[in-house]
Amino acid sequence: MDASNLKQITPWLWEFPTAGNMRVPARIYGDRALVAAMDDAVIRQLANVAALPGIVRAALAMPDAHSGFGFPIGGVAAFDPDQDGVICMGGVGYDIACGVRVLHTGLRREEIQPHLEALMDQFQLLVPAGVGGTGGIQLKAGELDRVLVQGARWAVKQGYGTREDLERLEDGGAMSGAVPETVSDQARKREKRQLGTLGAGNHYLEIQCVEEVLHPSAGLLGVASDDVLISVHCGSRGLGHQIGTDYIRILGEAARRHRIPIPEKELVCAPIRSSEAERYYQAMACGANYAMANRQMIVHLIREAFQRVLPGVQVRTLFEVNHNTCRREDHPVEGRSRPLYVHRKGATRAFGPESPQIQEPFRRTGQPILVGGSMGTDSYILAGRESSEDAFASTCHGSGRALSRSQALKRTPGRDVLTQLTSRGILIRTNHLKGLAEEAPAAYKDIHQVVEASTQAGLTNKFARLSPLGCLKG
């Protein structure tokens, strides 16, 4: 992207001014190099989003943004129900409430090292992974509806976790507003035996070590140097994908009736107060609850693996954050708190300390966020700040793709990626070499640069830098 077409607001924030049918400007967070490296489609898609009814302040892109289906990945947009604002499928994406759970093993680097191979083997054995992957639990008749409403709380009630896990999940593990009747038979059919499965693509389960503590309050999150953590990155599987697919048609018809122009298929939307948008929100909340239950089931499998290899180890939840959602949240608009519908696609919430909109354990630090690097690179723990409110309390979610999947496939064969990572001492487990090539480190932006831009822009503070020890890829 040619940054000379953009107005520099700060060295970490750029603006594409309102033009044509845009109602608000488009703004991109990132340093000059990150913005210059973004594909032009990011601006085109942000301009499309900026033209939607009821959009507030600006259409935003985080420093890890790249083009997505209809709406950039790394995109944020908020809509006001009193200004004919809309709910937009593309602002959530297909993998509803994809997110990251972060666990603490209670172990230090030297304690885990002799058991790493055995642990990775057990993870591979116990956690089903891959496209179309089943092997998750078979739900009894009627049970799925309870999962869709209760989310991770359902899993804990079944004995797959603890109350302490739930205290550290968004909404205590159950997003409100879920109505199972809005989820199609087709979506239910695709769900069969996928609860407790990792999925494919950039989804992973990684053992990580705290390399560097970067904030004096890191201890409040329970993180210290050389601690061994686990990150689980996955989402709502076939069920969430089918909900997205189903509502493209429903929201598309609504958009036509309300005469909202839809330049790209997945940008379909409907007025927040229409029955179609209400139903989409209810179905999306079901997808979010499925994703949170899914991660909770995987946490249970991780604990099972530890029981086999290192019995007695207590694996605790540190936090979880979703990065593909639309949520009703209160935000100040022109000095007054307003209920807005905030879409974050490949972007996470980043409320600062004291915010009533985050779980109680995080009120002193701000919302904790795991920003995943690509496979084999560092990750960061960040926490939200009050100044993130400029971006509707949002920040980046990962390092962000620099190459498309097909470009990455051409660049490096999967076997070479495996060799490179192994030679750096990272244990890789996968059943799918092609997937490894698509997710090669070279296919991603530089995580350090993305995190630095987010920090300099005032969206988040750095709390810790993590390095990978072992990775199970979907």
Added chain:
DNA sequence: ATGTTC
């Protein structure tokens, strides 16, 4: 991301 182009 995804019953890997319904």
